Amino acid sequence: MAGGLRLPLLLLAAALGACLGDGQEGRSCPVVLPVESRSKLRVDHEGLEVIRSIGGPVAPVVVIGPYRSGKSFLLNQLLNVSCDAGFGVGHTRSTQTKGIWVWSAPAVVPTREGTPLSVVYMDTEGFESAGKSDSYDDRIFALSALMSSVLIYNLPEAVRESDIEKLSFAIELANGLYSTAGDGDSHLLIEPGNMVWLIQRDFLGGKTVQEMVDDSLAQVDNPFNDKDIDQINRIRKSLSLVARNSTAFGLTQPHLNRTGLCSMGDSMLDARYVKQKARLAGLVRDLATPKLMKGRVMTGKRLAELIEKVVGALNEREIPSVTSIVDSFNTELLHKCIQMYVANWTSARLPMDEGALEDLHAEFLLAAMGHYEAHRFGASEELVEGGNVLRERLAREIERAYDTKMTANSLKSLEVCESAERECEQTLERLQAMNLPSKKKFTVEFEDCERVTFGGACVGPALEKQKARLRSAWDREFGRFEKDYNDRLYLGMVLITLAGIVAFRFICKVQPMEGACWVLFVFLEGYPRVVESQKEMYASRWWAATVRVWEFLAYNPVTKSGWLLLTAAGVFALWRIGLRMRRKKRPRKRDRRRDLDV
Missing domain, CATH: 3.40.50.300 (P-loop containing nucleotide triphosphate hydrolases)
Incomplete structure (x- = not known):
């Protein structure tokens, strides 16, 4: 070279x-x-x-x-x-x-x-x-x-x-x-x-x-x-x-x-x-x-x-022409004003609300046009024919840059909102499979996700559309959860009564409790046949009372904080310790009785 x-x-x-x-x-x-x-x-x-x-x-x-x-x-x-x-x-x-x-x-x-x-x-x-x-x-x-x-x-x-x-x-x-x-x-x-x-x-x-x-x-x-x-x-x-x-x-x-x-x-x-x-x-x-x-x-x-x-x-x-030559001298200034407008957006974090985006555009536009008017070459528009042409061109270029920024904001808003929506939908799917089904837990955790995850991240043009999609997903998933919830609760009550009958008849041998379990079992098996459908049963007062009791047991400060399993483990451990101590005391009592008989 x-x-x-x-x-x-x-x-x-x-x-x-x-x-x-x-x-x-x-x-x-x-x-x-x-x-x-x-x-x-x-x-x-x-x-x-x-x-x-x-x-x-x-x-x-x-x-x-x-x-x-x-x-x-x-x-x-x-x-x-x-x-x-x-x-x-x-x-x-x-x-x-x-x-x-x-x-x-x-x-x-x-x-x-x-x-x-x-x-x-x-x-x-x-x-x-x-x-x-x-x-x-x-x-x-x-x-x-x-x-x-x-x-x-x-x-x-x-x-x-x-x-x-x-x-x-x-x-x-x-x-x-x-x-x-x-x-x-x-x-x-x-x-x-x-x-x-x-x-x-x-x-x-x-x-x-x-x-x-x-x-x-x-x-x-x-x-x-x-x-x-x-x-x-x-x-x-x-x-x-x-x-x-x-x-x-x-x-x-x-x-x-x-x-x-x-x-x-x-x-x-x-x-x-x-x-x-x-x-x-x-x-x-x-x-x-x-x-x-x-x-x-x-x-x-x-x-x-x-x-x-x-x-x-x-x-x-x-x-x-005078206008073309003046414009030629101002062309470099025009490019600098456009670069100034674009550079001002670097500090703006997308996505943002459309109103905030428009306010920033107005602020940056005013700054760019002010810089142009302060530094441009040329007489007033009354003296130079077509003196407003370059200013209009600058306004068009800035408007084109603003359109690009609005498109970028819309795409970024859609990307962020879709990500937040997917996260909340995953929360709904996870709640569908919870071990202890709870309507209150299902509702509270979804609302937390909607408020914190979705509401904190999703802004801009896609907000309303994605919010409507998320609400639609909630209605769909909650309806499915509610049906599954009632079925699981009903089946769980039937199994508990059967377990109670077996336990109180062959293990603990408590006849009143065994009888109560039989009564409840017969009621649970017979009531659905009396009403027209399970849906009617789930709408009854006694079922609503049952749900309230279950919700209290399944979603309370203890279960919510994660202490339920620890408490159950502690009670079980104490029961096992007490049982072993009682077994050790029985041989000693038998030895004392033998000594007294001798």
């Missing part, structure tokens, strides 16, 4: 070496490139690794604007590198830069706190070039606005309405991502940076560059409520979501011969341009501040992760 990874790693190292170049010179490396259809983007891992390797806080400076407006030349001037060594500069009608490129050697400047800050310069493909879709330009603009600490909008003349409209999707996306639904202390997903409107024009009609830009961004009167004007005003008003402030800067044309600029040094360029260029470089570095994401300083690694995530979100649909 190590051998298989060696070749890709060597190729990646070679590519990185090519991007980084020698020393601090640096090179331009692609970070994002267009796919073949020129409608979507793809991440280039060589440039991404360059960004990822930057340690400490970063401040991306991104230049956007129309194609062939001098963006790449401007960046080379700010970096003080030649066109051959810096970003590619073209002189044809086709755009030279494709996608987004990064300069591999960031300029390190100190922050106000004295911390080193890496200012990363990025060039972008110009909009309105041939062979591209509008959605492609939207993707480039949106990514540039989201990741930049300083966004330079390079315009060859003045700020046109179409130039502002080009920012509409980036503004809508910022409106979705820069707003949170949490409390006022919530950090924005991505803190907006600064924006520089760079106007390359010599004549502004007596106005300063800042005045000209301010006029272009001012609200337009709309007395007739024109929808197009409303849209323009909304975009202008929302520019603060893309940038904390908008700074205008005028830049004189460097030379009349634009095609030969790359071969000219500062001495050959317009002196005003050289001074303005130096001031612009200072302005950019002053405006460059560490990029923040969720209140945390963004490093090169986090910037690379953001680029990957935004490109993936922008590519989810053929025509990207």
Whole structure:
């Protein structure tokens, strides 16, 4: 496996070496490139690794604007590198830069706190070039606005309405991502940076560059409520979501011969341009501040992760929408909320009562939805079309998880209740075969099992059904026991009377007791023939009295506690001891009588 990874790693190292170049010179490396259809983007891992390797806080400076407006030349001037060594500069009608490129050697400047800050310069493909879709330009603009600490909008003349409209999707996306639904202390997903409107024009009609830009961004009167004007005003008003402030800067044309600029040094360029260029470089570095994401300083690694995530979100649909991108950022949060809901159930022991299960579900649902609302990215539902979709999806996923939990609770309840029911049914079967049959014992021990074993274990949805089954088993088994009980008691009384007749006639020879046994025997044998059935006999008063006497003898504190056999054994032992002692005394009395006779 190590051998298989060696070749890709060597190729990646070679590519990185090519991007980084020698020393601090640096090179331009692609970070994002267009796919073949020129409608979507793809991440280039060589440039991404360059960004990822930057340690400490970063401040991306991104230049956007129309194609062939001098963006790449401007960046080379700010970096003080030649066109051959810096970003590619073209002189044809086709755009030279494709996608987004990064300069591999960031300029390190100190922050106000004295911390080193890496200012990363990025060039972008110009909009309105041939062979591209509008959605492609939207993707480039949106990514540039989201990741930049300083966004330079390079315009060859003045700020046109179409130039502002080009920012509409980036503004809508910022409106979705820069707003949170949490409390006022919530950090924005991505803190907006600064924006520089760079106007390359010599004549502004007596106005300063800042005045000209301010006029272009001012609200337009709309007395007739024109929808197009409303849209323009909304975009202008929302520019603060893309940038904390908008700074205008005028830049004189460097030379009349634009095609030969790359071969000219500062001495050959317009002196005003050289001074303005130096001031612009200072302005950019002053405006460059560490990029923040969720209140945390963004490093090169986090910037690379953001680029990957935004490109993936922008590519989810053929025509990207704010809702789909916001949802993409919230998808990970959605999964965490679902995991949070599921994890809360680990402390809940199944089975449980359905009401308790529903109460826990409501508690866990409230916690998960509260966590989502506190940490989700996106503006309010009034600002983002379909902003409630992901929340509804979260509710559906949680409801699905709750359905699974209810099913698990039902199965566990059935398992536990069936086990407890079987145990009580086994108790009924054991009581059927007791040596000394007792209705009271049969009833008490079953009720104990029903209350303690079944009632203590069986809860949940299966309770009522299994309880009814257990009661049905009780009715069936008790009816069978009662018939067998009466038959066994009757037969036992007949056998006892016969045993009494034999004992009192041949062993003890007690005639009154023998006669009583005969009377009882004749009664027991004759009474069933007098009545219509044994069932009628068992319903008679004398039989009920007999049962009461038997129940007292068979199930009392002595027999219940297990002392009956021990007491009987003790009485028998004492009787045997007394009998032996009496037998020993008789020979002694006979010897004494013989002595007296002599």
